[in-house]
Amino acid sequence: MNLAEILDTLNASVLTDKVTLQKSVENAYCADLMSDVLSFSTTKSILVTGLTNAQVIRTAEMAAIEMIVFVQGKRPDSQTIRLAEEKQIPLLVTDLSMFEACGKLYERGLRSKLHRHNQTPTIKCQAKSH
Amino acid sequence: MNLQEIVNGLSLEVKTPSLSIDRDVTGGYVSDLLSDVMGNAAEGSVWVTLQIHLNIVAVASLKGLSGIILVNNRIPDTDTLKRAVEEDIPIMTSPLSTFELVGRLYALGLRCR
Amino acid sequence: MTNTEEGVFFLTGKDFTNAGAASSSLKGILERRGVPPDIIRRMAIAAFEAELNVIIYAVAGMMKYRVTDTEIFVTVQDMGQGIPDIELAMTEGYSTATDHIREMGFGSGMGLPNIKKSTDNLAINSVMGEGTTLEFFIRIRSGGTEQA
Numbered sequence: 345m346n347l348a349e350i351l352d353t354l355n356a357s358v359l360t361d362k363v364t365l366q367k368s369v370e371n372a373y374c375a376d377l378m379s380d381v382l383s384f385s386t387t388k389s390i391l392v393t394g395l396t397n398a399q400v401i402r403t404a405e406m407a408a409i410e411m412i413v414f415v416q417g418k419r420p421d422s423q424t425i426r427l428a429e430e431k432q433i434p435l436l437v438t439d440l441s442m443f444e445a446c447g448k449l450y451e452r453g454l455r456s457k458l459h460r461h462n463q464t465p466t467i468k469c470q471a472k473s474h
Numbered sequence: 475m476n477l478q479e480i481v482n483g484l485s486l487e488v489k490t491p492s493l494s495i496d497r498d499v500t501g502g503y504v505s506d507l508l509s510d511v512m513g514n515a516a517e518g519s520v521w522v523t524l525q526i527h528l529n530i531v532a533v534a535s536l537k538g539l540s541g542i543i544l545v546n547n548r549i550p551d552t553d554t555l556k557r558a559v560e561e562d563i564p565i566m567t568s569p570l571s572t573f574e575l576v577g578r579l580y581a582l583g584l585r586c587r
Numbered sequence: 588m589t590n591t592e593e594g595v596f597f598l599t600g601k602d603f604t605n606a607g608a609a610s611s612s613l614k615g616i617l618e619r620r621g622v623p624p625d626i627i628r629r630m631a632i633a634a635f636e637a638e639l640n641v642i643i644y645a646v647a648g649m650m651k652y653r654v655t656d657t658e659i660f661v662t663v664q665d666m667g668q669g670i671p672d673i674e675l676a677m678t679e680g681y682s683t684a685t686d687h688i689r690e691m692g693f694g695s696g697m698g699l700p701n702i703k704k705s706t707d708n709l710a711i712n713s714v715m716g717e718g719t720t721l722e723f724f725i726r727i728r729s730g731g732t733e734q735a
Contacts, residue, residue: 374573376506377689379697380524382632383704384546384571387624392573394510395692399639402607406614406631408624416514423604431611441514443502443522443576443586450577458546458571509690525695526680548680 345369345454347411347434350390353448356413356438359425363434369410372454374446378403385409386457392445396420401427401435409433415442475499475584477541477564480520484578486543486566489555493564499540502584504576508533515539519586522576526550528557535561545572592616593653598641598665603691606642609650610634613661620654622727630659630725633705636698637663637721643688644668645718660724669715677703 346368350356358365373385374392378399381391387408393400396418404412412428413436414420420428420435428435438445477495481488488495500518505511506525515521517538523530526548534542541564544550550558550565558565568575594616596609614631622630634650641648645667653660670676677699684694703709706723713719 372573373571374504374576375524376510376692377524377695377697378692379636379695379701380506380546382636383697383701387628394505394507397691398604399606399692402611402635406607406610406628406635408628408631441503441586443504443580443584446504446573446576447580447585450574450580454573455577456571456573506695507690507692508686525689527689529686 345449345452347436349452350411350413350449351436353452354413354436354438354440354445356436359414359419359435359437360429360433363429363432365434367410367434369454371457372446372449373409373456374442381409382407384456384458390449390454392442392449394418394442396424398424398427400424401431401433404428404433405431411436413438413445415440415445475582477520480579480582480584481566483582484568484570484575486568489544489550489565489567490558490563492559493562495541495564497540497564499584502576502579502586503539504572504586511537511539516586520579520584522572522579524548524572526554528554530554531557531561531563531565534563539563541566543568543575545570545575589655590620591653591655592620593651595652596650598638598645598648598650598663600642600644600646600648600667602642606639607635610638613650613652616652616654617659622654622659626659626725626727629705630661633702633723633725634661634663636701636705637661637723639693640698640719640721641665641667643684643693648718656727658724658726660722662720662722664718664720666718669717670711670713670719671715673711673713 371389503515503519504522645665648665682696688694
């Protein structure tokens with residue numbers, strides 16, 4: 345699903361300037377807790393969230409998420425928008441609730457592909473107290 | 475819509491079997507932020523979250539929500555379940571992601587305006 | 588021939604404005620070196636979680652990295668209170684975060700489990716009242732010059 349179709353589906357607008365809108369996604373995730381995004385998301389994704397702080401942009405950057413849509417008309421501050429522009433991550437905003445936004449994107453065929461890490465790393469733990 | 479229909483339709487696992495799920499669900503709400511739910515969730519909604527913190531039950535109870543659906547195979551601990559039974563808040567779980575679970579609730583006709 | 592690069596980033600506790608800046612820089616270094624994107628993504632996620640742990644829980648800390656053609660090593664050392672029970676801290680969903688931290692989107696108890704899942708090896712060393720050191724590495728499957 346491309347960005348133009350997402351804008352249309354959610355009646356959303358673009359908050360970032362100078363970021364390419366020629367992007368499309370295959371997967372969608374919805375969360376307010378960023379560790380969960382880092383844990384389960386895959387690439388070629390859109391993140392639907394109600395959080396608007398800079399850590400959301402950082403999370404998208406680290407997890408290589410293509411675009412973010414903020415729900416309930418929530419807008420991040422200008423510094424956060426600038427960070428997204430710097431990282432070339434389009435930010436969208438919709439007045440829809442998170443529930444409705446997810447429902448409409450699901451209806452249009454987006455799904456979450458859950459990332460399962462296939463490594464079984466060894467862990468060495470040591471806790472000392474004195 | 476009835477909570478029983480949702481449980482059946484989405485193959486949810488009911489974690490509070492002692493509570494009746496024959497109750498009315500008037501809408502859906504999805505959020506992992508307790509303050510957001512406190513501020514915005516409508517009474518009678520079923521709440522979708524991956525927070526398993528004990529306080530989810532208090533929030534659901536205060537807002538008169540019809541139940542809590544935990545996603546991503548998140549398992550509530552015994553304290554949370556005990557509190558849920560005391561407060562008469564059914565808790566269900568699903569292996570689906572938040573996005574997909576909400577998508578299916580939406581497809582069943584549940585809304586959040 | 589090996590081409591090793593190393594460096595250090597300093598981290599300040601409670602500095603949420605710059606949280607993620609060190610991991611972002613490390614990600615940039617890996618991109619410049621042509622490390623495969625899936626490896627970069629795994630390391631960026633692990634480094635970011637470790638960086639956030641320092642910002643959220645410690646007074647200060649540092650992130651050291653060493654990148655070779657075959658591996659990426661990261662050590663994150665903090666001056667914090669230490670982790671009393673590492674097994675418990677490794678449990679998904681277990682968290683000691685305050686409501687304030689949760690409302691910022693963190694403290695869902697996935698940090699250490701995420702680092703474990705994203706890396707090939709994680710070692711945790713914690714001394715109560717002094718701090719915690721995390722050491723983790725990821726093998727670069729391809730893109731290196733030659734494998735041992």
